[in-house]
Amino acid sequence: MAKISVMGTGSWGTALAILLYNNGHQVMLWSAHPEKAVSLNETREDSGKLPGVKIPEGIVITSDDKAALTDVDVTVFASPSAYIRKVSRRLAPYVRQRQIIVNVAKGVEENTLMPVCDIIKEEIPQADVCVLSGPSHAEEVSRGLPTTCVVSARRKETAEYLQGLFMSPVFRVYTTPDMLGVELGGALKNVIALAAGTADGLGYGDNTKAALITRGIAEMTRLGVKMGAKLETFAGLSGIGDLIVTCASVHSRNRRAGYLMGKGYTMEQAMKEVQMVVEGVYSAKAAKALAEKYDVEMPIVMEVNKLLFENKPASEAVKDLMQREKQGEISWE
Numbered sequence: 033m034a035k036i037s038v039m040g041t042g043s044w045g046t047a048l049a050i051l052l053y054n055n056g057h058q059v060m061l062w063s064a065h066p067e068k069a070v071s072l073n074e075t076r077e078d079s080g081k082l083p084g085v086k087i088p089e090g091i092v093i094t095s096d097d098k099a100a101l102t103d104v105d106v107t108v109f110a111s112p113s114a115y116i117r118k119v120s121r122r123l124a125p126y127v128r129q130r131q132i133i134v135n136v137a138k139g140v141e142e143n144t145l146m147p148v149c150d151i152i153k154e155e156i157p158q159a160d161v162c163v164l165s166g167p168s169h170a171e172e173v174s175r176g177l178p179t180t181c182v183v184s185a186r187r188k189e190t191a192e193y194l195q196g197l198f199m200s201p202v203f204r205v206y207t208t209p210d211m212l213g214v215e216l217g218g219a220l221k222n223v224i225a226l227a228a229g230t231a232d233g234l235g236y237g238d239n240t241k242a243a244l245i246t247r248g249i250a251e252m253t254r255l256g257v258k259m260g261a262k263l264e265t266f267a268g269l270s271g272i273g274d275l276i277v278t279c280a281s282v283h284s285r286n287r288r289a290g291y292l293m294g295k296g297y298t299m300e301q302a303m304k305e306v307q308m309v310v311e312g313v314y315s316a317k318a319a320k321a322l323a324e325k326y327d328v329e330m331p332i333v334m335e336v337n338k339l340l341f342e343n344k345p346a347s348e349a350v351k352d353l354m355q356r357e358k359q360g361e362i363s364w365e
């Protein structure tokens with residue numbers, strides 16, 4: 033049994049706290065907001081985000097920074113990527129040397145172009161920062177539906193230790209040394225999911241969805257490999273696996289936000305309607321900047337940016353993607 037704190041009471045933090053508790057660990061769930069911790073303690077359910085999912089009484093819910101980080105074997109950082117720097121800076125004084133921190137947020141910071149693990153490392157240099165990612169909607173994990181993920185760490189032993197903590201009969205975890213690839217897959221798939229949702233909103237079919245997923249993973253892979261990630265990672269759970277789930281699932285907030293934009297909502301209206309974090313909107317500009325920095329062609333990412341930030345009509349974006357200059361699918365050289 034390990035002592036684990038989960039930092040963040042969004043749907044993913046809550047689902048992982050329940051998973052880890054059911055695996056027999058001692059679990060604390062921390063909210064950045066005292067009033068949220070108080071209300072969750074009373075109700076033992078987040079009826080807005082995970083209706084019908086009970087948070088076991090054995091999970092201690094707190095907003096006490098020091099208590100949540102004292103004598104823990106592992107801490108899981110589950111805040112949305114936009115808050116990770118602020119949360120890391122706030123918690124840094126309570127983090128011991130070589131504390132294992134597992135990042136489960138998916139994003140790239142707009143102004144620094146850093147994936148989430150790098151942000152945590154910068155703010156909490158004494159920590160051993162790892163990542164868990166993959167096709168894993170909280171709505172399904174919290175109900176014990178079979179799910180697979182991948183965990184990456186600097187050292188193989190740490191990754192295998194974490195694999196053991198998270199694994200259950202309904203939650204299968206693989207290990208990988210490719211932290212950068214895992215992080216980029218998780219962040220970039222959200223941008224492609226906005227495009228897939230938009231196509232749904234426009235009333236397009238399965239052919240269009242398959243095209244966006246396939247050409248989307250091609251873009252993600254091109255960029256990732258140029259940045260130093262491994263090619264195989266993009267064919268794995270944190271790459272194509274997560275891209276499929278986020279482009280197809282009824283639970284996906286990125287797909288839903290895109291769907292609403294396809295129906296004519298503005299980005300702001302769509303985000304308001306979804307009510308949960310739409311990470312793709314935060315990562316889109318960073319993805320575009322990375323494509324430019326590494327000189328990689330990412331036409332879907334470029335069109336998503338125009339849709340989000342230049343009010344380009346969705347149907348125009350699709351037309352421009354379809355009528356791009358002719359290309360080979362793979363090189364003839």
Ligand SMILES: NC(=O)c1ccc[n+]([C@@H]2O[C@H](COP(=O)([O-])OP(=O)(O)OC[C@H]3O[C@@H](n4cnc5c(N)ncnc54)[C@H](O)[C@@H]3O)[C@@H](O)[C@H]2O)c1
Pocket residue numbers: 040041042043044045063064065068081110111112113115118119136137138139168169170171307308309311
């Ligand atoms: N939900 C999922 O199924 C799922 C699965 C895998 C990964 N993720 C990733 O996990 C991360 C969290 O997503 P989520 O779905 O749990 O979020 P969510 O939309 O359910 O919840 C939002 C969270 O943001 C927190 N928050 C709001 N304002 C804050 C502030 N100022 N400072 C710190 N925290 C603040 C809220 O307390 C809440 O914990 C995201 O990066 C997401 O991509 C989510």
Ligand SMILES: O=P(O)(O)OC[C@H](O)CO
Pocket residue numbers: 138166167168169222225274277278279281283284285286287
């Ligand atoms: O599918 P979304 O947009 O809800 O994102 C949540 C997770 O990343 C899915 O693994």
